[in-house]
Amino acid sequence: MRKQRVSPALVAGAALALAGCGNSPITVQVLGEGVDGPVPQPNVEVRFLPFDRDSVFDLLDTQAETPRPEIPADMLETFEEIRAAQEAWREKDSEWSEGRDRLQRLSQELQGLDRRSRAYLQKYEEFGNLESQVARLEREKKELFDAFTAMQESVASRIDSFKIARDSWEEVAYEDYFDIEAEILAARKTEVFADTTNADGYVTRTLPGGDWWVSARVPTVRGELYWNVQVDPSAVDTLLLTPENGDDRLRL
Numbered sequence: 001m002r003k004q005r006v007s008p009a010l011v012a013g014a015a016l017a018l019a020g021c022g023n024s025p026i027t028v029q030v031l032g033e034g035v036d037g038p039v040p041q042p043n044v045e046v047r048f049l050p051f052d053r054d055s056v057f058d059l060l061d062t063q064a065e066t067p068r069p070e071i072p073a074d075m076l077e078t079f080e081e082i083r084a085a086q087e088a089w090r091e092k093d094s095e096w097s098e099g100r101d102r103l104q105r106l107s108q109e110l111q112g113l114d115r116r117s118r119a120y121l122q123k124y125e126e127f128g129n130l131e132s133q134v135a136r137l138e139r140e141k142k143e144l145f146d147a148f149t150a151m152q153e154s155v156a157s158r159i160d161s162f163k164i165a166r167d168s169w170e171e172v173a174y175e176d177y178f179d180i181e182a183e184i185l186a187a188r189k190t191e192v193f194a195d196t197t198n199a200d201g202y203v204t205r206t207l208p209g210g211d212w213w214v215s216a217r218v219p220t221v222r223g224e225l226y227w228n229v230q231v232d233p234s235a236v237d238t239l240l241l242t243p244e245n246g247d248d249r250l251r252l
Helices: 008-014 053-063 073-111 118-173 177-188
Strands: 023-032 045-049 193-196 202-208 212-219 223-231 238-241 247-250
Touching: 023 212, 023 223, 045 202, 053 118, 053 177, 073 118, 193 202, 212 238, 223 238
Parallel strands: 023 238
Antiparallel strands: 023 202, 045 193, 045 212, 212 223, 223 247
């Protein structure tokens, strides 16, 4: 039996957007994770919605005939092991790259030295030792990469099965979302705005008065950083979307 359609009036209570007058510009900067701290994210789509989209999805979740499929606990543990294996491989790859670059520099330095000089003999000995280290690091790097890929392959079929089950559930549970969004926008006589960040991660948009929700996504090693932040453009000039106020989500 088909589930009962969710009433937009009920959604309006969960996805409250206060009506207002006047237009106000707001600047948003999207910052992702970096080695030395947050890094500006270019070419990220930022959406400005006059309602809380997450509240709509939450309400649709409660109205679904069956619970939303969740990733099994043992799969989550395996994902953490895979993430750790990937990080170990990347660290070893970085160490190997640094050693290789040092070898190249030593080779160039040797070419400019007199082979009979003491400096040449010292550099040559250093080159030989470093060459052995780089060869060892390359073997270790390959072993770590092989272990990482083997772990990925071990859960590939389960991931595919989960994706099929999740996507099938969402297709049914969320089939009314865009109709609900259209009715909310029509009732509030506005629209959803979208723009893309520039090279420094900035985007500026002038919005009608009232509360708005700023939404964006940035890929991460784990999955994605997701933001859905409420803001009043008349009270806030600049909104920073950072790893601290984002949701670090596992995505399959």
